[in-house]
Amino acid sequence: MLGASKFDTRKRALGVCLVAAFMTGLDVSIVNVALPSIREGLRATEDGLQWTLSGYALTFGLLLVPAGRLGDARSRRTLFMWGVVLFTVSSAACGFAWNMHVLIMSRLIQGMAAGMLNPQVSGLIQQMFQGYERGRAFGALGATIGVSTAAGPLIGGTLVTAFGPDNGWRWVFLVNVPIGMVLLPLAWRVLPRPQLVHRRHQSMDPVGVLLLGVGVAGLLLPFIQRHQWEGTAKWLLIPAALAVLGGFVTWERLYRREPLVDLSLFRKRSYAMGSAIALFYFSGFTGIFFIFTLYLQSGHGYTPLQAGLSITPFALGSASAAMLGGHLVSRMGRRLVAIGLSMVIAGLLATMGATALVPGQGVGLATALPLLLAGMGSGLVISPNQAITLSEVPPAGGGSAAGVLQTGQRLGSAVGIAAAGSTFFGALGDGWTTAFRHGLVVVVLSVSVALVAALYDLVRSRRTSRRPGLTPPGVSPPGPDPGP
Numbered sequence: 001m002l003g004a005s006k007f008d009t010r011k012r013a014l015g016v017c018l019v020a021a022f023m024t025g026l027d028v029s030i031v032n033v034a035l036p037s038i039r040e041g042l043r044a045t046e047d048g049l050q051w052t053l054s055g056y057a058l059t060f061g062l063l064l065v066p067a068g069r070l071g072d073a074r075s076r077r078t079l080f081m082w083g084v085v086l087f088t089v090s091s092a093a094c095g096f097a098w099n100m101h102v103l104i105m106s107r108l109i110q111g112m113a114a115g116m117l118n119p120q121v122s123g124l125i126q127q128m129f130q131g132y133e134r135g136r137a138f139g140a141l142g143a144t145i146g147v148s149t150a151a152g153p154l155i156g157g158t159l160v161t162a163f164g165p166d167n168g169w170r171w172v173f174l175v176n177v178p179i180g181m182v183l184l185p186l187a188w189r190v191l192p193r194p195q196l197v198h199r200r201h202q203s204m205d206p207v208g209v210l211l212l213g214v215g216v217a218g219l220l221l222p223f224i225q226r227h228q229w230e231g232t233a234k235w236l237l238i239p240a241a242l243a244v245l246g247g248f249v250t251w252e253r254l255y256r257r258e259p260l261v262d263l264s265l266f267r268k269r270s271y272a273m274g275s276a277i278a279l280f281y282f283s284g285f286t287g288i289f290f291i292f293t294l295y296l297q298s299g300h301g302y303t304p305l306q307a308g309l310s311i312t313p314f315a316l317g318s319a320s321a322a323m324l325g326g327h328l329v330s331r332m333g334r335r336l337v338a339i340g341l342s343m344v345i346a347g348l349l350a351t352m353g354a355t356a357l358v359p360g361q362g363v364g365l366a367t368a369l370p371l372l373l374a375g376m377g378s379g380l381v382i383s384p385n386q387a388i389t390l391s392e393v394p395p396a397g398g399g400s401a402a403g404v405l406q407t408g409q410r411l412g413s414a415v416g417i418a419a420a421g422s423t424f425f426g427a428l429g430d431g432w433t434t435a436f437r438h439g440l441v442v443v444v445l446s447v448s449v450a451l452v453a454a455l456y457d458l459v460r461s462r463r464t465s466r467r468p469g470l471t472p473p474g475v476s477p478p479g480p481d482p483g484p
Helices: 002-029 032-042 046-073 076-095 100-128 131-174 176-190 206-224 233-254 263-267 269-300 304-332 334-357 368-379 382-389 395-426 432-465
Strands: none
Touching (some): 002 076, 002 131, 002 176, 002 269, 032 046, 032 100, 032 131, 032 269, 032 304, 046 076, 046 206, 076 100, 076 131, 076 176, 100 131, 131 269, 131 304, 131 368, 263 269, 269 304, 269 334, 269 395, 269 432, 304 334, 304 368, 304 382, 334 368, 334 382, 334 432
């Protein structure tokens, strides 16, 4: 009876974590369809609209690793709750913004709050669940991430349509306020208390935090501001940022106290290869929605709601397959990720074929089944890969390790959107359909690199498994199902 009660508590805590992950993930993509209304309502410039999107991504990426480390060292529950408070307040400020300066500043703070929240979610899952249960919990998290990102345009389009072009964009932000107000007391009640967290009173490595922050910002800014900063000088930030990150690695190796990032994690193949897969997959994954929304709305005159509905098959496929992936990852390991990546590539190639066969207004319906297949593949990639990547990470360092993993995802997203978007716009002279297919080629290439990494890891794992007494990472040894 006591065990059942403990499981119920963990299940409720997982539910709270998933709602927070959905809320922060939704704001990555929900704003896209509201940009025309924001332009009209606040007389926004192109620079202002770009920072409305990119400011969130920038501060989100900057806070992931330091916040994950702070949660590991002090209290994940406390960081989680402060993140909810900050996200709720900043969402309200976005919704009631009276000019673009207020909106941009509020979006920057909202991104910081998302960066505080997300590593705590992964760290809490690491802390509360083990073995097969952990795989299922990460399956639920993967479904949440996939659905929130893919469903953003649909939810945003629905809100703009329901509340009208004048106030609809405000509700894209204000919808977070009641969610946050409900989430806060629930988090106080069900998340593990601070004394249950592995608390360590070590240095927070301020030099490491500064070097990592400058390096990540230097990598992100040229891609985020690719259209606003004219000329090629902005790309000089990339080698400069890489040099700073090289200094960060050197500092972490020499730092006598506990460093910000445990670099020994990258000696574990499961973590190193999983991080590489996440980087390249997210550089393709997020680019799909960016160019598809542009293609439908600008190329075929779709409304925000119609464009959102056309992307829904991907979200449905991702949600359904992610839960299945959570159940199967303990038995199939990296093989499941390779299957998922192959399905994504097949679905995107079929999507390209559908746009050639049905190039007109019916393209949204023609791409439904291919996008469903790609979405199902995505569901078998995100959550199983995260479960395998973190499988050898000690629970005490789960937040920091998850922060590094998610920072790679944010970097991949920024680079992928820039690459797919630049290719898309560069091919517009040949027509919208051709431009969309060219953008999809970039997405497919990125996902293919992730597949090569997964196959390499799979081959290495099979060689390891032939050695007596060894089990590949992410695959449970033979035995009864430990699930409840």
